[in-house]
Amino acid sequence: MQFQFDRRGVALGLALGASLFAGSVQAEELTGTLKKVKDTGAITIGYRDSSVPFSYLDGNQKPVGYAMDICYKIAEAVKAHLKLDKMEVKLNPVTSATRIPLIANGTIDLECGSTTNNAERQKQATFTNSHFLTATRYVAKKDANLKTIEDLKGKTVVSTSGTTNIKQINEANTERKLGLTILPAKDHAEAFLMVETGRAAAFVMDDVLLASLAASSKTPDAYAISTEALSKPEPYGIMLRKDDAPFKAVADAATKALYTSPEGKALYDKWFTKEIPPRGINLKLPMTEAMEKQFKTPSDSPDPAVY
Template identity: 30%
Template sequence: MNIFVKKCLCAMTILFGVGMSMAAQADDSTIDKIKARGELIVATGNYRPFEYYDDNNQMVGYDIDIAKKIAEKLGVKLKIKDMQFTSLIPSVQSGHADIVIAAMYINDERKKVVDFSEPYLKTGMVLVVKKTNNAITRPEDLKGLTVGAKAGATSEQVARKLSETTPFTIKAYQDTSAQTLDLTSGRIDAGINDLLNQMELNKVFDNVKVVGQPFTEASLGIAIKKGDSRLVTLVNTVINEMRASGELDALYNKWIIGK
């Protein structure tokens, strides 16, 4: 081996070691920063029954209770940042939030830009129509109609994918309550929404219905800045502890079933 090659290999080894050290420091610093500031910053969005404002203007819900357990595990206070769904992932990428917990579907596209915890709940997409509508029973029946979906969410992605083979007009909403209200008033013909969220909305809007079974299956996960393996591990520990203790089942009964 000549001297030039040896020098190159040595340089590469040093750079690799420095890079690994910097990555480890960056990984460690997230939890350290959370503990130093004394609060876990959680990005979320108004989306019943996972996160919404109660009569006292406090953010509550299934996801919020999980966020409280994560903050408790870290020994810090919980700070909630309510924002539009399209701003959630950028907030954790930029460091303005530590985690995103917002009934977020785990998918390959999102996994390119953030890391996810283990799934904490299973769900899926459904079609929603007025109770008097018997013409729409499956996605193929949407041809030529106007269909609502939540902006930037999986429902909009699913709608755009479906419209490639069954052309229809998509109307995007920042809030699924507004989407359902437009459905009841006839401004849209149908909606695509998460089953669990729609179950909650149907308690308020009694003139709409879910048709058929979920036509997609998905898992909800907590989004964390890419490469932050230490925080991912801690969040996974909390989820697994809550699952083992029956707390996740209790949250499902409390917030989704309504027991």
């Protein structure tokens, strides 16, 4: 009888163990993007061709940039998470019009560029931790010594027609009684030319775009970007498919590890404070206090007030 009891106990234990094991396997069953990558052995990165310095083509027509480097880090984390010996990283071009549809339909798995994470886009996609914070500032000739909004009092400024930036400078002009003459330009190139030729004292736009225009000019050292901003920080993030929590968890862990390490600051400096390919321009855009805070405690929030 004792022997029979033991056998039943062992059988019961084995059955229980098998049940627990099955439950464990079921709990770890892959879904969404992780399953797709595991099944195909490949992950697809969407890149931009001219979003300097985030994602653009170098002199050899190869996609490079700050956001691209971050996406490669995420890809490495996915490969390690899935315990894959090999994983192909495919590259697929996207535009401002196609980036969200291509994420949604599964053509690309990561969108690596300068896409703003906002409440409207959150309805169609999701984002990992923000990798850049832009804000509305102005560029002016350095010898004019213009740094704050108050410094613009009574001057002529330009902004690109139809942008939120021109709306913001008009609002500031009214609220602060600055007495500005505000000129609309048809595009960014025309607006910057007006500062170059002295027709306007300053050009109001996203700071990273201003930095790129100044760095690409004939005399980059002749220009300076205002220290004061006209807007709260607006976050750029790597875009992911909506409602794919397991994949987002891997991407969030990878970006948090990168941003909070010394490597994160070094990566930022590589693209924003040093010469970059293919023309060797230097954006001279060091980290703001908001960016330093974001790297110390990464957030994926679309709310500018968080930053």
